[in-house]
Amino acid sequence: MSNPLDAAFDPEAFRALGHTVVDLLADRLGQDLVGKGLVRMDAAPEEEYAHWRKIMDSGSGGAGAFLEEFVERAIRLHHPRYMGHQVCGPAPLAALAGFVGEWLNNGMAVYEMGPGATALERWVIERTAALFGFEAGGGFLTSGGTLAMLTALLGARARKLGAGVLEYGSEPKWALLGSEQAHYCAGRAAHVMGWGRAGFVGVPVDEKFRMRVDLLERVYNETLASGRTPVAVVGSACTTSTGAYDDLRAVADFCERKDLWFHVDGAHGGAAAFCPELRGRLAGIERADSVILDFHKLLLTPALATAVIFRDAGASWAAFQQKAEYLWDASVQEEWFNVGRRTFECTKLSMSLKIAALWKVYGVEVFAENVRRVHANAERFARLVSGDSRFELAAWPESNIVCFRLKTVKEDEEAQDALQRDIRARCSGSGEFYIVQTVLNGRTWLRTALMNPFTSESDLADLLERIAELGCSPN
Numbered sequence: 001m002s003n004p005l006d007a008a009f010d011p012e013a014f015r016a017l018g019h020t021v022v023d024l025l026a027d028r029l030g031q032d033l034v035g036k037g038l039v040r041m042d043a044a045p046e047e048e049y050a051h052w053r054k055i056m057d058s059g060s061g062g063a064g065a066f067l068e069e070f071v072e073r074a075i076r077l078h079h080p081r082y083m084g085h086q087v088c089g090p091a092p093l094a095a096l097a098g099f100v101g102e103w104l105n106n107g108m109a110v111y112e113m114g115p116g117a118t119a120l121e122r123w124v125i126e127r128t129a130a131l132f133g134f135e136a137g138g139g140f141l142t143s144g145g146t147l148a149m150l151t152a153l154l155g156a157r158a159r160k161l162g163a164g165v166l167e168y169g170s171e172p173k174w175a176l177l178g179s180e181q182a183h184y185c186a187g188r189a190a191h192v193m194g195w196g197r198a199g200f201v202g203v204p205v206d207e208k209f210r211m212r213v214d215l216l217e218r219v220y221n222e223t224l225a226s227g228r229t230p231v232a233v234v235g236s237a238c239t240t241s242t243g244a245y246d247d248l249r250a251v252a253d254f255c256e257r258k259d260l261w262f263h264v265d266g267a268h269g270g271a272a273a274f275c276p277e278l279r280g281r282l283a284g285i286e287r288a289d290s291v292i293l294d295f296h297k298l299l300l301t302p303a304l305a306t307a308v309i310f311r312d313a314g315a316s317w318a319a320f321q322q323k324a325e326y327l328w329d330a331s332v333q334e335e336w337f338n339v340g341r342r343t344f345e346c347t348k349l350s351m352s353l354k355i356a357a358l359w360k361v362y363g364v365e366v367f368a369e370n371v372r373r374v375h376a377n378a379e380r381f382a383r384l385v386s387g388d389s390r391f392e393l394a395a396w397p398e399s400n401i402v403c404f405r406l407k408t409v410k411e412d413e414e415a416q417d418a419l420q421r422d423i424r425a426r427c428s429g430s431g432e433f434y435i436v437q438t439v440l441n442g443r444t445w446l447r448t449a450l451m452n453p454f455t456s457e458s459d460l461a462d463l464l465e466r467i468a469e470l471g472c473s474p475n
Contacts, residue, residue: 032078038431101350109340117350133286138313145267154319156261178234232261238269243401248284271298
């Protein structure tokens with residue numbers, strides 16, 4: 001038997017395994033696109049652990065069989081009946097680019113370790129900033145929306161409270177304002193910055209689950225009266241639960257009057273900037289101080305790849321200003337090419353390669369068409385739901401997220417909610433569809449994020465029939 005280290009780096013074995021893996025994934029893609037097979041396996045956590053523990057404890061084995069088993073048990077995001085969480089089935093080219101980046105392993109932090117990825121990151125950020133209307137914008141890519149939100153708001157804190165906060169921290173007398181439907185990571189950011197859970201103050205929403213901007217003044221004054229001073233407002237474009245877009249123009253007006261930082265959580269809905277006919281939903285975003293955007297949601301890119309973009313490129317340095325002389329020359333200020341100066345990560349994957357490969361080969365239209373199709377599917381589904389007396393909509397969708405419920409004769413609200421939860425569990429548990437649930441105004445709703453551009457109207461109609469069937473035969 002050859003030395004395992006030598007075997008692990010054998011070029012011909014690598015070549016053969018690469019062909020095997022690509023064939024495996026291409027076959028799976030072909031099956032998924034036509035809806036063949038189940039979307040997911042319904043294995044309980046302990047069952048799944050037992051399965052993999054048995055495999056791992058059985059000694060060494062073939063790479064092809066091991067990877068095939070993993071693929072077989074994985075959730076199939078390219079399946080047209082995947083309608084669950086906000087993660088896309090990535091375009092094959094983007095996945096291959098990610099593979100190239102991981103194989104090269106040119107981790108970014110300093111330019112000398114990742115020159116190509118650093119240059120491509122700047123290009124991606126500049127083009128995306130332009131789509132948001134930032135003429136002098138700048139920023140970087142980071143690992144997911146939660147980290148992006150925190151980084152942007154750390155920048156807001158430094159800009160609004162002064163550089164001293166980087167040396168001495170800040171007392172829990174400050175606050176962020178945002179919609180009650182804002183993503184939970186806004187509250188987490190306030191907590192991490194030392195302001196506690198009370199550091200994020202929710203603004204009530206209207207019947208369409210958009211921030212009541214008319215109540216911002218009242219919430220602002222109440223926050224001041226409680227002993228906290230707001231420094232920023234987080235606008236949602238769009239919310240995670242329902243896909244509602246806040247009125248960004250009105251929020252921008254308020255922030256200008258109060259001299260507050262205006263941050264837009266565009267992790268999901270910021271992708272509308274790539275689609276001309278949907279860009280109007282982001283009206284006012286050009287006045288934001290910072291915006292985040294997940295390319296791994298609606299822009300066909302494998303996770304994780306999130307842009308943090310500032311209207312003033314200089315603000316992108318505000319979150320972190322500390323010395324690390326062994327990595328870079330501390331005497332040189334604002335080196336755009338040493339990205340570790342601006343990010344939490346030191347070593348960072350070549351995220352930009354995945355995005356740039358798609359942009360280069362297919363043009364910006366590939367992103368636009370994906371956004372266009374999944375939004376059109378949400379419109380189709382909403383029409384099906386609203387036209388079926390057995391169901392009700394939470395609100396007409398503004399993005400590709402649709403929340404709805406099966407109507408029931410049960411009078412008790414908890415029983416009604418329990419039925420929705422039961423339907424969701426059995427619908428997704430069967431593997432035929434994958435949907436999720438959410439809570440709106442204290443009530444449980446079924447929720448679909450229509451992430452797959454190949455989901456058809458018949459898939460959507462079949463989902464409603466399946467839910468109605470499950471509702472008639474609860475556990």
